[in-house]
Amino acid sequence: MAALSTNLKSGILASTAGVFGSAFLWLLSFKAMAYWMGPEGVGLFSQLRQMAQAATVGATFGGTNSVVQGLAERKEEAARRQFRATAARLICLSGAAMVLAIAAAAPQLTQFFLSSQAPGLVATVRWIALAVMLNVAGTYALAVLNGYRSYRYLALAQIAGPAALVLLLAGAGWWRLAPDPRLLAAAFVLCFGVTGLIGALGVSRLPGLEALVRLQGLPKAQSRAFVRFALSNLVAALSTTIALLLIRSWVIEAKGLAFAGLFDAGWTLTFNYTTLFLTACSAIYLPLLTAATRPEAQKACMLKTAYLVLSASILICHAMVLLQAPLITLLYSPQFEASGRVLMVLVIAVIFRGVSWVYGTMILATRNSRVLVISDVALNLSLLAATRYALGSFGSLEALSWAFVVPNFLYLVFVVEYARMKNKLMRRRQIWPFLAAGTAPLFYMAFASAGLPPAYPELAGFLCMSVGLAVSVAALFAYKKVVL
Incomplete structure (x- = not known):
């Protein structure tokens, strides 16, 4: 048990280092872009x-979850090899189809998602097809490494690609190259290519069997079960990715690239890096929750992860709100000052998103395909409707940000109730008091920034941060009390 605990802690550290190292490097890439090309x-x-990510999600049946879940539930290496052979063939075929589709429909995709028919942008989208091909290979390799819990190679692959991206963009800014969208496509090709190369190296170091076993696939019944689950995971993940792609295209069409850049700066600092943090947790959490068959073990796993995520997100979100001006200037440039209005609101949605991810993973772990599809599609349809209404009726950065808060709150209510239905040991009081206390100061500061400022802004900020810190510490104590 001690050895297992040591390996688990080592895996958590390596996985966290990989995801946060990758997040930091992506942050540096946005910093380089902000100074090189502006909003x-x-x-x-x-x-x-986002276009490359959407295509990759489609080609890999929803990202890494399907492969990780399939490997986690198989203990024998022969069974894992059979699963990998089937998964690799399916992903290879879908990836090839996706790449050909992007290359053929580049003019139409450029017009729809970028509101332009400029030849340079059309050529850029065609180059994105190559980036997608490399990203599909890299994503599959990362999924296999995650399924085998090979966290060191996983972390190295996650960091190496963004590091190459930063070097290229920093060099372009240093040499003051003319802004060319094709150079951005080349940067993505380099990034995803390096990730795929390191990932393939890690996969080659995994335990091996004889070639005969390596070439065999799953039996037909198991293949059909995998395809059904993978397709449901695909619909759920693709609905999220396409929703974000559509939202950005609507913003570009209605307000232009500069407005989209201001919104994306706030979105990146909140949602994007929250997603990366949850990805780090998922490398440990999904296999553990999948393996937990007793209600007591499920409850302990979910609550421990929920309290950890909540403690970290509350502390970080409160700090981001108080330090928004220097943070945006440091990570982007003074041109992005208006992005602070986005950040003030999105931090609330981020906290809802983090906790709902913990509870929603129960749907993945229990392979409830119907609920997975219906819940994610409903979430993203409501997000699209709210965003369309905000753009049409208000057209401000704040209104666009609030359009993310309401759907994420409704989804949180649903997944908490779903977890209670599946596990009778789960209780509402285990999570809702922490959420209410942790988000109340953020609601106050968001409304205050939109209306009349408080009489003593420094004191109000200090009190809000104190409440946030207290709730974060309380959640951390609750995390330590739960025993896996």
Whole structure:
């Protein structure tokens, strides 16, 4: 048990280092873009990245979750090899189809997602097809490393690609190269190519069997079960990615690339890096929750993760609100000062998102395909509706940000109730008091910034941060009391 605990802690550290190292490097890449191309460049960079991510999610059946879950539930190496053979063939075929589709429909995709028909942008989208091909290979390799809990190679692969990206963008800014969208596409090709190369190296170091076993696939019944689960995971993950892609395209069409860049700066500092933090947790949490078959073990796993995520997110979000001006100037540039209005609101949605992810993972762990699809599609349809209404009726950065808060709160209510239904040991009082106390100061500061400022802003900020710190510490104590 002690050895298991040591290995688990080592895995957590390596996984966290990989994801946060990657997050820091992506942050540096946005910093380089902000100084090189300004808000318009950041808007274009973010949209191209989202397009590549959407295509990768589609080609890999929803990202890494399907492969990680399939490997985690198989203990014998022969069974894992059979699963990998089937998964690799399916992902290879879907990846090839996706790349050909992007290359063929580049003019239409450019017009729809970038509101332009410029030849340079069309060529850029065609180059993105190559980046997608490399990203599909890298994503599959990362999923295999995660499934085998090979966290060191996983961390190295996660860091190496963004590091190459930062070097290229920093060099372009240093040499004052003319802003060219094709250079951005080349940067993505380099980033995903390096990640795929390191990931393939890590996979090659995994335990091996004879070639005969390596080439065999799953039996037909197991293959059909995997495809059904993978397709449901694909629909759920793709609905999220496409929703964000559509939202960005609507913002670009209605307000232009500069407005999109300002919004994306606030979104990146909140949602994007929260997602990366949750990805780090997922490398440990999903396999553990999948393996937990007793209600007591499920409850302990969920609560321990929920309290850890809540403690970290409350502390970080409160600090970001208080330090928003120097933070945005440091990580972007003074041109992005308006992004602070986005950050003030999105931190609330981020806390809801973090906790709902913990509870929602129960849907993945129990392989409830129908609920997975319906819940994620409903979430993203409500997000699209709220965003469309905010853009059409208000058109401000604040209104666009509030459009993310309401759908994420409703989804949080749903997944908490779902977890209670599946596990009778779960209670509402175990999480809602922490959430209410942790977000109340953020609601106050968001409304105060939109209306009349408080009479003593420094004192109000200090009191809000004190409340946030107290709730964060309380959640950390609750985390330590739960025993796995």
